[in-house]
Amino acid sequence: MGMLKEFKEFAFKGNVIDLAVGVIIGAAFGKIVSSLVEDVITPLLLNPALKAVGAENIAQLSWSGVKYGNFLSAVISFLCIAFVLFLLIKGANKLKKEEVAAPAGPSSTDKLLMEIRDELKKQ
Template sequence: MLKDFKEFAVKGNVIDLAVGVIVGGAFGKIVTSIVNDMIMPVIGLLIGKVDFTNLFISLDGTKYLSLAAAKEAGAATLNYGVFINTVIEFLIISFSIFIVIRQLNKFNKKETEEESKASTKTCPYCYTEINLKATRCPNCTSEISEQLSEQ
């Protein structure tokens, strides 16, 4: 069992997954810092010097100067400012992943198109794409000459 586990753990897919999780965690920390330290202060300044981390509703009805003061007093709070920060983080991460996957799909599409062009030819009678090795068109059933097959 230990040997099987070692073989499983050393396979490339598991190692790639582990690296992806580590890089993803680090990327999440970077995005959190960008949102909390760069984007939200600017938005708060534009709105009127609002600190989003201190936007909360105290459920016990008492007014607190900050979220830290409310937590120190043990008050239950609805932290909608922190929630707004988290939503913005999610949007940034989602958009970043969308861009990366979009680029990967473009690269894969180009490779697929190149592979399909190299393995097909056009039938001179019905002008459909057929396999490069075909001697008869599967669409119009015309015989394809050897000269065209060599081209």
């Protein structure tokens, strides 16, 4: 029973549950970002650029049997996803900075003056 009790304590700690929630939300967020890149950014930006250079179907590019087009497609997709994530995180950090910081506690001089004031009130 000792091992079962240890497992229960481990599994229901806040850190493990927070991690599980983070992984689930991360997977869902990954789908959102992938859809944004594949369904919005690629048709609007990447497809016109590829048509301009005459490479409409980049995944079909090959040279001597080496399908380097698939690799280029994956690299371009990665760069698009990384850029979108960069913009989202940059926006989130900007919102964080706008939050007002809590005022700092009294300085040591202020504390000393408050102690003197309190002592004078007692007399």
